[in-house]
Amino acid sequence: MTRRGLFALVPQVLGMAVGMAGMVAPAVVRPSKAQELRFLRIGTGRTSGAYFPVGGLIASLISNPPGSRPCEKGGSCGVPGLIAVAQSTGGSVDNIVGLQSGQLDLAICQADVAYDAYSRTDAKGVPDFAELRAVASLYKESLHLVARVDSGISTLADLRGKRVGLGDPASGTLVSVRLLLSALGLGEKAVKADYDPPSAAADKVADGRLDAFFFFGGEPVALITSLRERAEVTVVPVDGPAVEDLAARSPFLTLGLIRQQAYDNPLPIVTLQVAAVLVTRADMDDALIEAITAALWHRQTKILFEKGPPQITQATLGQAVQGIAVPLHPGAMRYYRKEGIIDRPGPMQP
Structure with a gap:
């Protein structure tokens, strides 16, 4: 369009x-x-x-x-x-x-x-x-990292070499994820990056063409709720010393929790948050x-x-x-x- x-x-x-x-x-x-x-x-x-x-x-x-x-x-x-x-x-x-x-x-x-x-x-x-x-x-808003259960991604370190949707170029998600990857010492070239809009990224995760994708959104995100009905996926914590340091250095990124009831998580999920x-x-x-x-x-x-x-x-x-x-x-x-x-x-x- x-x-x-x-x-x-x-x-x-x-x-x-x-x-x-x-x-x-x-x-x-x-x-x-x-x-x-x-x-x-x-x-x-x-x-x-x-x-x-x-x-x-x-x-x-x-x-x-x-x-x-x-x-x-x-x-x-x-x-x-x-x-x-x-x-x-x-x-x-x-x-x-x-x-x-x-x-x-x-x-x-x-x-x-x-x-x-x-x-x-x-x-x-x-x-x-x-x-x-x-x-x-x-x-x-919470940064969601949604991964296929069979992808082997359970931490941020597992992203290296995987097929990952980083966000639509017109979105704020990509801006924030680039900061995150830099803080982790990975960079965009450390993953097989995809830049589709969230709905297309979710479709690719559902049919196995992507291992995971990022999305910044207020929970519960309907797209993720719908995806959980089509494929076995999990919401991966965005945490660790590098993330804590990024939140401390950024004026408006903070550490927060995705609520336990948002996606029937066994526990609240640590992630980065920002105001909409x-x-x-x-x-x-x-x-x-x-x-x-x-x-x-x-x-x-x-x-x-x-x-x-x-x-x-x-x-x-x-x-x-x-x-x-x-x-x-x-x-x-x-x-x-x-x-x-x-x-x-x-x-x-x-």
């Missing part, structure tokens, strides 16, 4: 944007006055990952098309006149490119990739984008971003988060500025100050 096709507005996605499972009520009254209709594009990820359904939920929360039932009567509590569209993309890197070019207005991105873009660290594959700004930290952050451009209107942030954390949001994709169920206003990696957009910062979440500028608050 061409990038122009990737970012094209399509009716199916528009349907997701303006209503998921009836979250935006049908029009029952005429608006009291004419509203300016605005469209906003949210970059997400592959449809097989978590970013796409999470982005669809966010689109529905912040949208408030003309004629919607009023918020106080159980209707939309989004920004009046706004229709947000969740668009499938290649992932974090693709989303930064889309924001930079103006083809996207908001996007979900791994915090470490956002940091690389904003700070211009020259991370391989990540474009420099000093105008990147944060709106909210959403949830923690909603980001935008510095030139986006302050009042609009403030209104979007307020809609995202409206009092009804918690209920809708709990009914939404499993990754977003634990999102809270109190954690909205944790691990954001880049400066807050002034509009978002204004909202968080009004709510008492921040009371003075910090290292990521311009």
Whole structure:
């Protein structure tokens, strides 16, 4: 698919944007006055990952098309006149490119990739984008290393010489995995690397064309849950001294645990984690971003988060500025100050 096709507005996605499972009520009254209709594009990820359904939920929360039932009567509590569209993309890197070019207005991105873009660290594959700004930290993502049981891969050291999916070039997974392999003293040439999107990598693991693949995602990842029904696979720990050192050196990579119940694991699995952050451009209107942030954390949001994709169920206003990696957009910062979440500028608050 061409990038122009990737970012094209399509009716199916528009349907997701303006209503998921009836979250935006049908029009029952005429608006009291004419509203300016605005469209906003949210970059997400592959449809097989978590970013796409999470982005669809966010689109529905912040949208408030003309004629919607009023918020106080159980209707939309989004920004009046706004229709947000969740668009499938290649992932974090693709989303930064889309924001930079103006083809996207908001996007979900791994915090470490956002940091690389904003700070211009020259991370391989990540474009420099000093105008990147944060709106909210959403949830923690875990680095999954999924291997065939018969591959002989039970530790990171076993990857040498194996057929391994490292991630889509447009994704944040590949950026992080390259850091990991370097920290392990392996490098990409130490494995038989594959760069397919996650769904294709999972298919290759299922039929034996790959031994393992990496994927950064909020657990449980539906793709991995589905793969476990097709093939005997295991989620391998991402741990050891080199991983601990990498987490200690990285501003936004941390050690964490994949929950025991995520994939019926016998025990929690140690791995690297990073925040999934909603980001935008510095030139986006302050009042609009403030209104979007307020809609995202409206009092009804918690209920809708709990009914939404499993990754977003634990999102809270109190954690909205944790691990954001880049400066807050002034509009978002204004909202968080009004709510008492921040009371003075910090290292990521311009």
